Amino acid sequence: MEITRLGVMGGTFNPIHLGHLMIAEEAREAYSLDRVLFIPSYITPHKEVHGATAQQRLEMTRLATADNPYFTVSDMEIRRRGPSYTLDTLRFLKKLYGPSHELYFISGTDTIQDLPNWNHPEDILRLCHFIGATRPDGTEAIMPVVRHFGSLGHHILKLSVPTMELSSTELRRRIREGRSIRYMIPRAVADYIRKNGIYQCTAQR
Secondary structure (H helix, E strand, O other): OOOEEEEEEOOOOOOOOHHHHHHHHHHHHHHHHEEEEEEEOOOOOOOOOOOOHHHHHHHHHHHHHHOOEEEEEEOOHHHHHHHHHHHHHHHHHHHHHHEEEEEEEEEEEHHHHHHHHOOOHHHHHHHHHEEEEEOOOOOOHHHHHHHHOOOHHHHHHEEEEOOOOOOOHHHHHHHHHOOOOOOOOOOHHHHHHHHHHOOOOOOOO
């Protein structure tokens, strides 16, 4: 049976930015992923969502990924409503695709470091490989977590990515202040934010 390697990238994407896209593309290339599935959350248990509606975040994610044939977007968590727990999503994908798909959950270093505090992290690692994006010199940030999970730690994979200090929180602040977000998010997303007045938008092009 031919195995499909499916990257899974969840998040609020509020808004999605070039850092998200760069990590997804680096993961796809480094681990030979056949495609990457972006899944905007309805409500993320670990953070509040301000500014954009779930439907707007979904549309921004679709706009941002439209030109990459390896990227697709799912509205499964938004349709499900309620808190978006990674374990529930991975179980759904395993049931949907079966043994023909290997799941690779893609995240940043901060997420990896917080993994021991998630709901049922051991079950998550049994369902997928967990890719943690780090700076090229960031191995130290992941190794304590790998050791924490013992034999399951080998499911945690390091992904070295170029430094790109972008955050959705900072982008929302820049937009509210009317500062430029050029070269930080895809042009189609910036236009959508401006057109719909999201984040009290007065940002420059």
